[in-house]
Amino acid sequence: MKQQQTIDYHVKFAWQNMFNKYNQMASGFGITQAIGYMLININDDEGTAVSNLAGLLGVKATSLSRMLNNMEEANLIYRETSVGDKRSVKVFLTDFGKEKKQLAKGVVRKFNEYLDEHFTKKEKETFINLLIKLNEITVAYAVD
Numbered sequence: 303m304k305q306q307q308t309i310d311y312h313v314k315f316a317w318q319n320m321f322n323k324y325n326q327m328a329s330g331f332g333i334t335q336a337i338g339y340m341l342i343n344i345n346d347d348e349g350t351a352v353s354n355l356a357g358l359l360g361v362k363a364t365s366l367s368r369m370l371n372n373m374e375e376a377n378l379i380y381r382e383t384s385v386g387d388k389r390s391v392k393v394f395l396t397d398f399g400k401e402k403k404q405l406a407k408g409v410v411r412k413f414n415e416y417l418d419e420h421f422t423k424k425e426k427e428t429f430i431n432l433l434i435k436l437n438e439i440t441v442a443y444a445v446d
Contacts, residue, residue, distance in 0.1 A: 309436065327409045331402060337373060338406035341399060344379065349392035352381070378402060 305311050324335035333341075336359070343358055344350045356366045370393065373379045378399035384390035395403060418426065 313436070323413070324409070327413070328406065331405045331409075333378075333402055333406070336369065337378070338402070338409065340369065340373065341378065341395065341403040341406050342410065344393055344395050344399070344403070346395060346400060346403075349382065349394040352391045352393060355393065373399070 321335060324338070328335050328338045331338075340355065340359065343355065352366065352370070356363060359366065361369070370379065370381065374381065377396055379393050379395055381391050381393055384392065421429070
């Protein structure tokens, strides 16, 4: 089977193009796609547990720690340790982080509106359902 005939090739190729496009847009605001995604997923009022962010981003603790350190140095976030459990740390947005979060959300909305303009409602529904199925069967795949 040729590479261009595989599902994973096209999923990776499409995601890589989207990732690069998001990075181009995010760089205009002085951040990366990954930082924008992180900002979008931090609760404005209650903060978000570091452990939740790791799972959400699918990154290892060392990569997450480096990213959080960089975000803290850029004054986008601050961290607080839970009083009851010293192992539990929450991440909160600074005012500057909240501003960047709104910019990132605007980029995501605009790009998704652009994508929506190029797919019919039925195509989008079918595509999303196929991606859900792809994710389910990928997770269920048993590695030998």
